[in-house]
Amino acid sequence: MFKFHGGIHPREDKEPTRLKPIEVAPLPQRVYILLSQHTGAPSKPVVKKGDQVRTGTVIGEPGGTISVPTHSSISGVVADCVELPHPLTGRPTLTVLIDGDGNDTLDDTIKEQNHSQITPQEIIAAVRQAGIVGLGGAAFPTFFKLSPPREKPVDTLIINGCECEPFLTADHRLMLEKPGEIIAGTKFIAQALGVERVYIAIEDNKPDAIQALREAAEGTGFRIVQLKTRYPQGAEKQLIKACLNREVPSGGLPADVGCIVQNVGTAFAVRNAVSFHRPLYERVVTVTGPGVREPKNLWVRIGTPVKNLIEFCGGYQGEPKKIIMGGPMMGIALGSDTVPVLKGTSGILVLNEVQELPEQDCIRCGRCIEACPMGLAPTRLNYSIRAKRWQQAKAEHLLDCIECGCCAYVCPAKIRLVHSFKFGKAEIARLKV
Amino acid sequence: MNETNPTLLVTSSPHITSPITVSKLMWAVVIALLPAFAGSIYFYGVKALFITALSIASALLFDALGQRLFGRKITIFDGSATLTGLLLGFNLPPNVPWWLPVVGSAFATIVAKQFFGGLGHNFINPALAGRAFLVASWPTQMTTSWLAPRGGIIPALPSSALKICTDAVTTATPLNVLKQGSKLVLPDCNPQLLYEQLQSWPVLKNLFFGSTGGCIGETSALLLLIGGGLLIATKVIDWRIPLSYLLTVAALALVLPGHKAGLLNYTLFQLLSGGLMLGAFYMATDYVTSPLTHRGRVIFGIGCGVLTMLIRLWGGYPEGVCYSILLMNVATPLIDRLTPPRLFGQRKAK
Numbered sequence: 087m088f089k090f091h092g093g094i095h096p097r098e099d100k101e102p103t104r105l106k107p108i109e110v111a112p113l114p115q116r117v118y119i120l121l122s123q124h125t126g127a128p129s130k131p132v133v134k135k136g137d138q139v140r141t142g143t144v145i146g147e148p149g150g151t152i153s154v155p156t157h158s159s160i161s162g163v164v165a166d167c168v169e170l171p172h173p174l175t176g177r178p179t180l181t182v183l184i185d186g187d188g189n190d191t192l193d194d195t196i197k198e199q200n201h202s203q204i205t206p207q208e209i210i211a212a213v214r215q216a217g218i219v220g221l222g223g224a225a226f227p228t229f230f231k232l233s234p235p236r237e238k239p240v241d242t243l244i245i246n247g248c249e250c251e252p253f254l255t256a257d258h259r260l261m262l263e264k265p266g267e268i269i270a271g272t273k274f275i276a277q278a279l280g281v282e283r284v285y286i287a288i289e290d291n292k293p294d295a296i297q298a299l300r301e302a303a304e305g306t307g308f309r310i311v312q313l314k315t316r317y318p319q320g321a322e323k324q325l326i327k328a329c330l331n332r333e334v335p336s337g338g339l340p341a342d343v344g345c346i347v348q349n350v351g352t353a354f355a356v357r358n359a360v361s362f363h364r365p366l367y368e369r370v371v372t373v374t375g376p377g378v379r380e381p382k383n384l385w386v387r388i389g390t391p392v393k394n395l396i397e398f399c400g401g402y403q404g405e406p407k408k409i410i411m412g413g414p415m416m417g418i419a420l421g422s423d424t425v426p427v428l429k430g431t432s433g434i435l436v437l438n439e440v441q442e443l444p445e446q447d448c449i450r451c452g453r454c455i456e457a458c459p460m461g462l463a464p465t466r467l468n469y470s471i472r473a474k475r476w477q478q479a480k481a482e483h484l485l486d487c488i489e490c491g492c493c494a495y496v497c498p499a500k501i502r503l504v505h506s507f508k509f510g511k512a513e514i515a516r517l518k519v
Numbered sequence: 520m521n522e523t524n525p526t527l528l529v530t531s532s533p534h535i536t537s538p539i540t541v542s543k544l545m546w547a548v549v550i551a552l553l554p555a556f557a558g559s560i561y562f563y564g565v566k567a568l569f570i571t572a573l574s575i576a577s578a579l580l581f582d583a584l585g586q587r588l589f590g591r592k593i594t595i596f597d598g599s600a601t602l603t604g605l606l607l608g609f610n611l612p613p614n615v616p617w618w619l620p621v622v623g624s625a626f627a628t629i630v631a632k633q634f635f636g637g638l639g640h641n642f643i644n645p646a647l648a649g650r651a652f653l654v655a656s657w658p659t660q661m662t663t664s665w666l667a668p669r670g671g672i673i674p675a676l677p678s679s680a681l682k683i684c685t686d687a688v689t690t691a692t693p694l695n696v697l698k699q700g701s702k703l704v705l706p707d708c709n710p711q712l713l714y715e716q717l718q719s720w721p722v723l724k725n726l727f728f729g730s731t732g733g734c735i736g737e738t739s740a741l742l743l744l745i746g747g748g749l750l751i752a753t754k755v756i757d758w759r760i761p762l763s764y765l766l767t768v769a770a771l772a773l774v775l776p777g778h779k780a781g782l783l784n785y786t787l788f789q790l791l792s793g794g795l796m797l798g799a800f801y802m803a804t805d806y807v808t809s810p811l812t813h814r815g816r817v818i819f820g821i822g823c824g825v826l827t828m829l830i831r832l833w834g835g836y837p838e839g840v841c842y843s844i845l846l847m848n849v850a851t852p853l854i855d856r857l858t859p860p861r862l863f864g865q866r867k868a869k
Contacts, residue, residue: 091863096535178669252535323863337863407528414534421523440528445640447540451806452757453539456813461862463811483862491533498541505531 088331090324092459093316094492096208096252102345102381103374108263109341110385111371112400113186117159117389118426119145120172121180124219125226126152131180137164140149142193145182152159152225154217157193159219159367161389167413173411173425174418184389194318196364204240209278209360211490216359217366217429221351221414222320223244225430228352234341243281244329245272247295247350248313251413254433257350259383261288261295265302268350271357272308275348284308285329286350291315317415318490322347324459326511336486351432369425371395375428376411377436379403391425392434415491446499454493454503459484464493464503471510478509487511539639544806545598547755552605552801558742559735562668567735571608571660574620578604583627585633589596599638603627606646609736609797610841611653613665619657623649625721644805654841668738670730682713692733692794693694693717694725697778698837711780718784726791727735737794747800756804759816760823764799765790767824775832798840808848815851815858822847 122128129146134141139158148158165185169178175352176206178180201208214229234240246270249257251324261268276284286303287294290312300310313319313328323334330342340347351369358364374381379400386395392409410417413432421456427434454464462483470479487507494503559567582600586593607623627649632641654661696717723757725731729739737743750756774788779785787793803809803823810819823843830839 091861094537096537206580256622263859268754273560283826289835327863332729333864401744405526406524407526408534409527409532410532410534412532413783414532417534418530419534421527421529423524433536437534442528442530443536447637449541449544449639449806450809450811452811453818454809455860459863461865462862463860465811486862488702489532494536495533496537496539497539498544499537500536502531504533508531 087311087313087316088251088328090319090327091286091461092457092492093318093324094457094470094495095315096317096495098315099252100255100258100291102253103372103515104258104324106255106259106381108259108370108383110218111390111395112388113160113188114387114390115331116165116357116396117155117184117186118170118391119156119159119182119425120170120428121146121149121156121182121229122172122422123225123388123429125224126150126154126230128180128342129156129163131155131167131182133161133182134163135164135166137495138162139164139184140191140193142196142367144185144365145197148214151226154214154219154229157217157365157367158182158184159389160184160186161189161191162246166395173420180482182388189286189485191290198362198502199360204274204277204360206278206280209356210272211301212360213278213356216355217271218347218352218355218359219429221368221369221430221432222349223416223430223432225428226354228348231346231348232275236281238341239344240279240281240341240346242283242330242346243272243276243279244325244345245275245284245286245350245353246320246322246325246347247286247292247299248325249292250315250317250320251291251433252317252434253416254372254413255374256372256432258292258295258353260370261292261350262298264354265298267357268299268353269302269306269308270361271353271355273306274356274360274490275346275353278347278420279327281346282307283402285311287311287313287325287329289313289315289319301368313403318382318459318492320489321459321488323488336483356509366429369427369429369431371431371435373399375436375438377403377406377409377438383385386431388429389426391426392420395427402436402438404434407440410435410437415495416489434519442514443500445501448499451498453496453498457492457496459490459492460488462487462508465501467510468501468503468506471506474513476510476514476517480519484510484514526764539598542597544755545602547616547753547785548750549598549605551750551755552736554745555609555736555739555797556605557743558729558739559613562737562738563666564731566666567613568611568616570620571605571735572616574608574611574624574646574869575601575604577621577624578607578612578628579832582628582632582799586637588629589633589637591633594638597638600626600628603632603645603649603675603703606736606797606802607649610646610650611792612664612733613735614660615660615667616664616860619653619660623653626652634779639807641807643845644802647802647845650841651845656821665732668732670729692837693731694831694837695720697788697830704730714778715780718780718788720784722786723767723784724790731792733792734794737797738810740791740796743796746862747796750800750804756800757813757816759813760804760809760820761799763817764803764823764827765795767821768828771803771824771828775828776839777832789828789831793831793838794840798844799823803844803847807863810851810854810858812855812858812860815854818854818858819847819851862869
């Protein structure tokens with residue numbers, strides 16, 4: 087296999103949940119379903135207070151071209167539809183509150199599909215109708231990635247099972263427990279894209295998952311690719327480089343190099359959508375960290391408050407200092423444990439000890455440059471941003487930054503480089519530089 | 520779901536960082552220099568310990584004074600001032616008067632470092648700046664205060680050589696003998712004999728193990744290599760600067776004209792003598808004053824090597840390590856500008 091430049095080897099910390107089968111989290115009494123859980127336009131609500139809904143009932147319709155419908159994740163009654171702060175961005179976001187009846191009655195549309203022959207268009211339509219977005223974290227609508235423009239022919243599909251973030255084991259467990267379903271979903275994705283070359287990429291710290299998928303993929307022609315364990319191996323551009331030695335051009339998309347990447351969880355969801363018309367209303371979430379009493383992998387209904395999951399995991403261990411949605415490298419710190427799980431939530435990480443050393447001046451050691459998988463010079467970018475030289479920051483390719491956090495991780499001066507870059511990007515967008 | 524918990528910390532990712540800190544890196548370099556420090560005490564006795572300790576103590580004092588003067592946080596225990604003091608002491612002849620390290624440390628920490636903004640902002644290596652300042656201000660003390668190392672004599676020539684050239688005793692370091700060469704030899708004597716003695720295996724062996732006249736910390740190539748190897752193995756320093764520096768010196772020693780008594784002996788002589796090992800591993804690799812990228816570091820190392828050899832062969836001083844590094848320090852911003860890292864997804868030029 088090929089190598090991408092930079093990257094780091096943080097402590098993996100996957101032990102607490104690596105061997106734990108996925109448990110089903112109890113149905114929450116109330117779910118909070120955001121109508122904007124994906125990149126692109128939010129869904130438009132189609133239910134009102136008092137409406138009866140079932141598990142899988144559409145509660146929001148696509149609000150634009152790049153948008154997907156949103157579904158109820160439990161059966162019950164719509165309690166309200168209000169604006170609440172988005173857990174990740176803090177922006178007011180229309181949210182549907184549903185009080186459960188405890189029955190988990192499925193919507194009528196969910197049933198086994200008996201199609202002997204299915205067309206790519208039907209697959210793409212089913213994927214959109216099921217509200218599937220990229221489950222690796224970015225939550226980009228999947229149907230859109232399955233319909234690349236004609237002038238960008240795609241020859242390779244990569245299914246991403248790297249899960250390179252420390253602590254998280256959701257994808258790992260899914261690969262172990264549902265390998266057949268992942269392969270079935272992968273077939274649908276490959277058919278929708280019309281590609282024959284399919285790679286399933288997994289880091290070599292998960293030999294059991296590699297084995298499971300290898301067995302499940304027998305006879306399909308899919309190639310299981312064992313990659314070196316190195317963060318951020320699972321970042322889209324780095325993964326394509328590692329599998330195909332192709333570099334997505336600066337500012338471009340994977341389709342520019344004839345490639346599409348989908349997460350293993352997404353492949354699983356696609357299988358449910360195509361074979362059962364089952365919308366994306368639940369996902370696997372790793373609840374872990376030193377601040378959780380019994381770390382677990384859980385099947386979680388979208389919209390379940392984080393607090394419920396922590397309670398199911400035995401509650402907090404010590405006093406929580408930081409609650410992170412996602413992994414420790416790219417996850418977002420939450421201001422409250424009452425926020426709900428989103429489609430893109432792969433983990434809840436609770437830290438009960440946080441040591442944030444004060445920033446020192448840069449000593450120009452160059453470690454950030456060595457670690458940056460995008461070939462940027464983080465320390466120079468940081469100076470440009472601090473001086474508010476936006477043109478220069480752009481010229482130094484700030485917009486190529488993937489916010490993987492390698493630079494800030496290795497920085498001996500503990501400079502908050504990612505913080506600086508997020509701020510710089512937001513300012514460039516706001517000022518339209 | 521509106522209430523926020525005020526005890527939760529909400530800061531940007533990443534939420535974990537490596538255990539490496541600036542202070543740990545500085546102390547790692549100090550620790551790597553301890554074998555050489557022990558060696559210098561062995562070779563030059565308590566005088567070396569006294570001068571180096573004085574140099575460190577005054578570096579700490581003046582660094583704190585400078586930080587106080589500019590209203591900065593006092594951070595003298597982060598290892599950086601200790602390292603500056605240690606390196607300055609290593610760059611002094613063992614028999615210098617006591618006030619020389621004090622004045623040198625004051626210049627290094629206050630003028631070269633704190634005047635420009637403190638650690639991370641100095642544009643030249645403080646220890647080398649201190650040494651250069653002392654050489655310019657007190658050239659006599661800086662070039663004649665040599666001591667004979669234990670198990671060796673000034674100027675590290677076998678006694679047979681001293682019979683050939685009686686005047687050599689006062690000139691101290693091997694590089695000095697090489698530079699002044701024919702001037703040292705009595706009229707009826709052949710200077711070639713002197714060069715052959717100078718580059719003979721016993722002398723090279725002394726240069727490698729340390730019983731050779733020179734500055735406090737530069738005598739033992741072996742002990743410096745041990746520490747330098749440790750720093751490279753633990754990735755505290757990048758191997759590119761020392762390697763490109765040493766290879767350039769070796770290559771130039773091979774091709775440039777000089778008083779050669781055999782190519783191999785001469786090349787080894789150039790590599791092992793003077794402050795090259797100390798400079799290549801511990802001073803040229805100073806983060807603050809060397810380039811950021813791999814490519815830049817190779818250019819930096821080559822530049823140091825070229826300048827060192829030019830000064831040694833044709834310059835006014837017998838040794839060129841200090842000035843070559845200082846000159847390349849000044850060139851570092853330019854090198855950084857010319858060697859940006861390679862952007863991922865940069866379309867290849869056709």
